[in-house]
Amino acid sequence: MSRKRTAALLGNPNSGKSALFNALTGARQKIANYAGVTVERKAGRLVLPSGEPVELLDLPGSYSFDAASPDEAVTRDVVKGTFEGEAVPDVIILVLDAANLEQHLVFAQEVLELGRPTVVALNMVDLAERDGLTLDPAALSQALGVPVIPTVAVRRKGLAELTDAIAEAETHADEEAHTRWHVTLPERRLSAKHMARAAILSKSTRHTIENGVDRVLLNPWIGPFILFSLLFVVFQAVFAWATPFADALEGGVGVISQGVSDTLPEGLLRDFLTEGVLAGVGSVVVFLPQIIILFFFILVMEASGYMARAAFLMDRLMASVGLSGRSFIPLLSSFACAIPGIMATRSISDPKDRLTTILIAPLMTCSARLPVYAVVIAAVIPQTSVGLGVGLQGLVLFALYVAGIVGAMAVALVLRRTVTKGAASGFIMELPRYQLPRLKDLLIGLWQRAWVFLRRAGTIIFVATIALWVLLSFPKAEAGESQLDASFAGAIADTLHPVLAPVGFNREMSLAIVPAIAAREVAVSALATTYAVDAEDEELAAQGVTAQIAALWSLPTALAFLAWFVFAPQCLSTIAVARRETNGWKWPAVMVGYLFALAWLAAGATYWIAVSLGL
């Protein structure tokens, strides 16, 4: 056989597909987008007992091929072979939740109707046992006419048997499947009931833990309190836990920078490495620990099943601005990064809901803003406690996040009454069963996010930093003249400064926000590079960007800069994703325009109030 075999995981949402995918492929997986659409495409390599590699695809979870969301449309098109650029999978691995057979067998019949070679993974049999079910896989296999393998992805149970079954699956289609499984939905539901009954050997009525836990977490009074407390802890943790790691990384960058200074002779190359590359990229890389901590919490909330509860609790609030709880999930993941957030809006079926969510996603404080906030807060906000173990710095950070949320809600309200006017949208979603997040899945998820961040640091930020260093370093200043004044960058800053001076920005800040459009965290590296190139005070320069801001910026100016970045024009990748998702330049243009206006007004209001208060 010349072509590599392919297999695809298919099943209802919350059937444990992704855990199975991680268990089968381990670290041999990559995330990309489907060509032309931004539904996440997860593919990995599975090795059969014979040593033959198989490309395994994790398709978005679906309730039906009668698609109601773009995610489900992709799944349908890929398995039916109508998705351009994607080969029809040779084998379908249909994942069923053993504890929820009656429901999952409805979609299973739709899949079997395709007549593709299929293997069933009867997943999460341990949870089914926990609920008091004893299952008969052989009976289910007979009813479905395909192999059924009981699996527990978490404990790697049944994986060898599953790979064997994949290896043995014939690569020709079952011609009779269509006639056998082509029935109406009520008939399908009835036969699902019969098949589920036949497969369940015994059923003891044990209470599921869901009800008890939900009684607390979904309690109308306690539930929201727990949710907001949790979010507050997350943001405190992002600030407090990361400090030792960030300090260590910063120290490491300092050591390397010193080493380069000592080794290389004075000149352009040394300046380029220390002032450009190390001051720039180094100042961004130190935020890796904070980003990992933030993603850790988001991944845990998703894997445990709590995220859907959060959506449930937030639905009422979201409805008040014309959205639904469904928008809460993309918006929360936008706190890590707006790009996956905007991509996650694909699960929102209402087009106006979806468009509104896309337009406000950049207002959620993404992790790229964290470096900017962290540096400025560390420089100008005193490290005092306001009681109960809550630090003032953490509180300011929390306030910035809240400002983003409030801004987003206000914008949503305005959008829903103007450009995205339409009927109130619905909220229908499954609340999955609670599960302990698995360490391995978490680590894989964290590694992928960290890698994306480091790749950004290594590409966009690296290039932007170098371009800025060049603009700052040439032409060379005459004796007695400041390098910033003489450089090309100085000329750019002078052009922009009149627009930004009213809101309290100095020239370095006006300059820093230009490359920050490429990626927000570049603002920090831009300031670091600007101050490093322009340093008149060698000692201050050596202390890094935080010390320089503390010494050179007034408090109102620093606060205005923070306010700017709450609304700041989003990074280029976000604009690109918004363009792809909305099929044109109209909506990204609206987005960029309103964000610029809001950023300027917010920075101005902050500055003017701070000055009039005498700060």
Added chain:
Amino acid sequence: MTLDALESGTAARIVAVDWPSLAEDEGKRLRALGVDEGADVAVIHRGVFGTRDPLALRLGNMTIAIRRVHAKAIEVEAA
């Protein structure tokens, strides 16, 4: 009685759904999740204080969130 008036924790059966009153997508989605004539259902949680919207339903082995407006379109009888 419509589903939104059903007391929490009481078992009921769906006797009719006013499909035309629902948006096409919403109807499809509800049907895919098993909300249909004949299904056994119970309201197990209600949302935040005040409006008590949305509702969490127990449907077979699943928990599903829907809004009151959907629940109003679903006619139930005690099971």
